[in-house]
Amino acid sequence: MTFEQLKEMALEKVNPRQLTDYCHVGLVSSALLTEKGHVYVGVNIDASPGMGFCAEHSAIAQMIANGESRIQKIVAVSVGGKVYPPCGRCREFIYRINYDNLDTEILVDDNKVVKLSEILPYRYD
Numbered sequence: 001m002t003f004e005q006l007k008e009m010a011l012e013k014v015n016p017r018q019l020t021d022y023c024h025v026g027l028v029s030s031a032l033l034t035e036k037g038h039v040y041v042g043v044n045i046d047a048s049p050g051m052g053f054c055a056e057h058s059a060i061a062q063m064i065a066n067g068e069s070r071i072q073k074i075v076a077v078s079v080g081g082k083v084y085p086p087c088g089r090c091r092e093f094i095y096r097i098n099y100d101n102l103d104t105e106i107l108v109d110d111n112k113v114v115k116l117s118e119i120l121p122y123r124y125d
């Protein structure tokens, strides 16, 4: 499974829309590949005030629900396939659910892959 394939799977779920006055969803979508070879996809949910979560968080919740926690690769995209690196909270979250995820490969730009350990150097241990 390549990052290009993961990116395409994530992009299929990008569907920005407003559900209620203060709730926007689907602007960002994330796809992750587990060590067992499964792919999970999730989208962001933003509900004011201060509720909701990132697309990565959503994809991770689906993975956990299916009994897995080790992520090999993860990507997040928005409209037009623009790639976003995970926010600080998601970086810590990916680490917190499985310490081996420090080796998770993350697409942070169109042609740039880094390991989680590179973008989370000072963890809250």
Ligand SMILES: [Zn+2]
Pocket: 054, 055, 056, 057, 086, 087, 088, 089, 090, 091
């Ligand atoms: Zn995040």
